[in-house]
Amino acid sequence: xxxxxxxxxxxxxxxxxxxxxxxxxxxxxxxIAAVIVAWQQLxxxxxxxxDNAAASxxxxxxxxxxxxxxxxxxxxxxxxxxxAASKPVVRDHCITIAVRAGDAKTTLDGxxxxxxxxxxxxxxxxxxxxxxxxxxxxxxxxxxxxxGTPSSLVTSPVVLATSTELGKTLDGKLDxxxxxxxxxxxxxxxxxxxxxxxxxxxxxxxxAQSDASSLAAQxxxxxxxxxxxxxxxxxxxSSRVSSSVSAMLDGAPQSPDGTPTxxxxxxxxxxxxxxxxxxxxxxxxxxxxxxxREDTTARLAEIVPTGPTPLADYPVIRLSGDQISPVASxxxxxFFTFAQDPKHLSLLTSQGFRGNAPLPPxxxxxxxxxxxxxxxxxxxxxxxxxxxxxxxRDFGPAS
Numbered sequence: 001x002x003x004x005x006x007x008x009x010x011x012x013x014x015x016x017x018x019x020x021x022x023x024x025x026x027x028x029x030x031x032i033a034a035v036i037v038a039w040q041q042l043x044x045x046x047x048x049x050x051d052n053a054a055a056s057x058x059x060x061x062x063x064x065x066x067x068x069x070x071x072x073x074x075x076x077x078x079x080x081x082x083x084a085a086s087k088p089v090v091r092d093h094c095i096t097i098a099v100r101a102g103d104a105k106t107t108l109d110g111x112x113x114x115x116x117x118x119x120x121x122x123x124x125x126x127x128x129x130x131x132x133x134x135x136x137x138x139x140x141x142x143x144x145x146x147x148g149t150p151s152s153l154v155t156s157p158v159v160l161a162t163s164t165e166l167g168k169t170l171d172g173k174l175d176x177x178x179x180x181x182x183x184x185x186x187x188x189x190x191x192x193x194x195x196x197x198x199x200x201x202x203x204x205x206x207x208a209q210s211d212a213s214s215l216a217a218q219x220x221x222x223x224x225x226x227x228x229x230x231x232x233x234x235x236x237x238s239s240r241v242s243s244s245v246s247a248m249l250d251g252a253p254q255s256p257d258g259t260p261t262x263x264x265x266x267x268x269x270x271x272x273x274x275x276x277x278x279x280x281x282x283x284x285x286x287x288x289x290x291x292x293r294e295d296t297t298a299r300l301a302e303i304v305p306t307g308p309t310p311l312a313d314y315p316v317i318r319l320s321g322d323q324i325s326p327v328a329s330x331x332x333x334x335f336f337t338f339a340q341d342p343k344h345l346s347l348l349t350s351q352g353f354r355g356n357a358p359l360p361p362x363x364x365x366x367x368x369x370x371x372x373x374x375x376x377x378x379x380x381x382x383x384x385x386x387x388x389x390x391x392x393r394d395f396g397p398a399s
Contacts, residue, residue: 057094064095064328064335065121067102068128070209071286072154072314075348076128079339082347086338090331097335098122103208104129111319112141112397125319125328126336128153130284131211131312136383138317141397147329150315153339154353156286157371158215158310160202160303161264163273166280167301169194176216176307177223180247189279201279204249206391207258209287214383214390215310216282217245219375221386223307231378236385245389253278261287268292268299284312289352289366298364308375314353 068076080097088095100121107127110116115123129135135150162170169192174182182188182200189197204213221231221241235241255263260283268291270276285302292300316336318329338344346357352366359368378386387395 059092062093064331065124066099066126067124069130070101073101078347079344091327095331104134109398123323125332127317133211135315136380147318147320150317152313154355156284156312158212160280161283162280162301164298164301165273174305176219176305180244184247196274203255203263203278203281204252205255212282219310230376231382233381236382286352292363292365300365308373310375
């Protein structure tokens with residue numbers, strides 16, 4: 001019988017060793033995976049540290065000043081409080097937006113001359129006047145002070161406030177082109193088949209927040225120049241425009257306080273509308289809304305003359321220069337993006353301004369009609385030219 005030889009210590013199967021190369025490969029893979037995981041964890045940790053540092057404002061608090069028209073300032077202050085509640089951090093600074101009301105002429109003089117912090121407050125990072133009447137003046141006097149192109153925050157059409165009785169007669173029949181003649185000619189309101197009223201007696205206020213006077217003059221200028229395009233400097237410098245604006249101003253009744261609201265109050269409180277010293281005044285719709293929102297009966301009327309309707313556009317003028325830090329510039333841009341959100345902008349539109357948020361209920365005077373033909377904004381040089389016709393040759397930045 002044959003016998004098989006047994007080897008291997010009695011196990012019957014020869015044991016084989018694992019390749020050292022394979023072991024090294026496996027160890028290398030494990031090591032690389034461990035390094036990757038550790039690197040990711042370190043990155044996440046650093047990101048969390050950065051987020052925590054930003055949330056804790058490692059550079060400290062920063063207050064950014066904004067000067068605004070007196071009509072828009074209260075609601076803008078409320079939006080600034082909502083912004084503060086969102087805990088904004090810009091470039092590692094906790095941001096507070098400080099909005100204050102400021103006179104437009106005083107602000108313009110400060111921006112183009114010497115800013116007196118004692119009487120005017122801290123230098124602002126942005127300015128929101130009533131209209132581009134002021135943006136044009138600043139752009140012409142000191143273009144380097146503007147950061148980018150101003151954009152409108154909200155708008156308000158310029159309308160005529162009249163007595164209720166006269167409003168019923170003029171509504172839908174008055175064109176901007178007729179205003180100079182109606183202002184100058186005796187008993188001109190007979191053209192509308194009413195007697196005993198005399199001429200138009202339209203006030204042209206020249207005091208605070210009287211941009212509507214210059215904007216109304218722009219609308220008249222477009223009509224007398226028979227153009228549907230934006231007014232040019234050549235248009236505004238024409239003899240037809242200057243004579244028309246002079247006719248609007250010569251003999252215009254005075255507002256008691258130099259404001260459109262003051263003139264409208266004279267009409268509202270007149271015992272006899274026919275003999276009132278003022279029959280009409282250009283005014284922003286928002287100002288007229290504020291004046292009449294508590295009225296339970298119509299004591300004034302809102303007239304929208306035919307032709308392009310001028311708009312108070314409340315431009316956001318972001319300012320530049322040595323007094324504006326990069327943090328302030330970035331923060332004010334972020335704030336106005338926040339303000340344009342409809343849920344925040346509603347704080348403004350609820351006060352009668354127009355924007356991308358609901359308007360308030362109509363009053364007996366103001367029903368917020370659709371603006372069918374918004375007036376195209378004139379060239380800046382045309383605006384400045386008409387400003388000088390309306391407010392006088394010395395209007396503009398202080399020299």
